Amino acid sequence: MPPEPQITTATGKGPDEISGFERALESLTHGADLRVWSVIVTLFGDLARNPGDQISGACLGQLTDLMGIKPQAMRVALHRLRKDGWISSEKTGRTSKYQLTKSGLEQSQTAGARIYAQHATNPDSFQILVAQPMPVANRTMLDQTLARHGHVVIAPGVYLGAATSGPQPEECFMVQGAAGSVPDWLRTMLAPEMIAQGYAQLETTLHEVTAILDDKANLTPAEVATLRTLIVHSWRRLLLRHADLPDSFFPANWRGPQCRVLLANLLDHLKRPELAGLSP
């Protein structure tokens, strides 16, 4: 009788040797098409979004290696992020240190306020902006400008946001105050099917990771940093692609709120490591 075939994973180890970290990593990256530059944006936003925070090239290399990102892919991503003015680097001897630029810090902190919020936004005041009739090309530009202030298009040239979303653009008429009940067509408009499915999948993943980490919690600081980055990244790429409106504006089967709770628990469990403790 031949021996049972050895079950192996991508790391080449047998099932008994697979660590909690590896199982969590597998759950978080399975089927995900990670854009390296975007993961690095999340990484800096999670670990180094205070002025003066720096991450060494060696540390970056270690964390991205743990994620299965190849050195060449990381170098390309860092080059792009420097060129885009998102990060800057300084070299001392053979050591490179990377940090967010002023603009990168500002944008990370703005996004961070939404990403790490314990509760969904729940303003008691909203604003609707109505733009004057204009050619589609101009309106598309206005759509983009207002999206940056947190407004979402709910009809051509009509924008909805929290009352704190931003100033009234000169060409728009605004009414600001309480919102009436949210009709189903608006819920559907605010909750694109792809993002709804993404949240449903993320909920499953975060449940898995929670179970894995409850089971085995022997993680190195670098492993904690790696998992945090991947968890925040999977949340961020859904969250920042839909309107920042209260949970009550989304359909009943929208799993965003559940993901937020799972995320908060996981990040509470995986405390953000000190940068100093990370450098290999």
Added chain:
Amino acid sequence: MPPEPQITTATGKGPDEISGFERALESLTHGADLRVWSVIVTLFGDLARNPGDQISGACLGQLTDLMGIKPQAMRVALHRLRKDGWISSEKTGRTSKYQLTKSGLEQSQTAGARIYAQHATNPDSFQILVAQPMPVANRTMLDQTLARHGHVVIAPGVYLGAATSGPQPEECFMVQGAAGSVPDWLRTMLAPEMIAQGYAQLETTLHEVTAILDDKANLTPAEVATLRTLIVHSWRRLLLRHADLPDSFFPANWRGPQCRVLLANLLDHLKRPELAGLSP
């Protein structure tokens, strides 16, 4: 040398014989294309909009005769208004009495609140309604429904009104509160050129009538009722064809506010006569 040709008016009298009433009448009806049924709606709304108020056929005949409306035209108009459920009539012997129906009373009182208001509406709270995407035909129906509640279309499927305008229709999303500054494109949209011109013309007319009545005030109750009807009618047909929004929502050259002041002074001067004193 032949005698100078005698200047005559439609009444066949010489200029010295033209009364203040006739001059005011000429000013109010000159160039106006009066729809008889609509004038009668104004007449009932001004003189007989309380439950139980009745106007005799003889009195109606006298007032419309003073306006230069032919008996046949009045009979056609009364027939139409009865058929439309606006007025009802009862006959005792040779005497007919006319009165507003329940629906006619309600609509007269609703319109009256706006027509006779001493000041333009000035709510501190407005509402914008946004309808779901729908075929144009359905939207046109919604436009009409919401117009009856005082909402004005400011973009396709987007409605603006005072916060008291009415309930939130099921299919619309609503935000209700303070309005921002009113951009020029919206002022222009709210003030159709034809109505703007109408107000400018009405202002001139009301100035003329004011001057005439200041000069000669010997009017019979029937003449007072006739002039009131024509004055209110000329105001009503402009007022009810534009949005019920504060003066600050209209262009600087919009003469609605000036007309409102002139109207109030004239109606104060031409006190509404008792119905009993009118019957010939």
